[in-house]
Amino acid sequence: DPDPACLNSPVQFTDLSTSSSNIVGWSWNFGDGTTSSLQNPLHNFSTPGTFNVTLTVTTTENCSSSITQSVDVNPLPLPDFTTNTPVCFDDSVQFTNLSTSPNGSIVQWIWDLGDGNIVTVDAPNNPNISHLYLSTGTFQVTLTVTDSDSCQNTTSRLVEVVSNPVSDFTFEDACFGDPVTFTDLSTPNGGPALFT
Secondary structure (H helix, E strand, C coil), rough: CCEEEEEEEEEEECCCCCCCCEEEEEEEEEECCEEEEECEEEEEECCCCEEEEEEEEEECCCCCCEEEEEEEEEEECCCCEEEEEEEEEECCCCEEEEECCCCCCEEEEEEEEECEEEEEEEECCCCCCCECCCCEEEEEEEEEEEEECCCCCEEEEEEEEEEEEEEEECCCCCCCCCCCCCCEEEECCCCCCCCC
């Protein structure tokens, strides 16, 4: 459990063997080069595919029996997104989902926006969102996606919210008909500024 399993996620194997004698030994071969002697082991598969898992049980009389079952291990969904950052303070950041799943459809997107806000979107709703940050700075945004087989994966990206420039100017008084001189005093204020 779960079945199908997910890559790099724990799979719980439960022994259901029965015997008229006491079962005292369990030998699991997970089909990927690893084994366990626990009765009910947890196991992580590090590659996707179908694995023949064999359980051999032994009784107090040293009698043994084996059973083999196939376990499907699915690859993880591939979370991805783009943004329109850097953005200026008071502008919303647009998040565009680009996630895919090699084994089914994505059914949930969880956006951790790095400022304490978390947005959860369930299919069939649109996973693209926008968010207005209340301060400038660099924020680590994490997107976690879950596919229809309950496999889950996460990716993170930095987004930047920059300060707005401060516009200012002075001018000199002039007589009617004379040119007026204007002097730009605008400052970037820690953000990008194009003076026009």
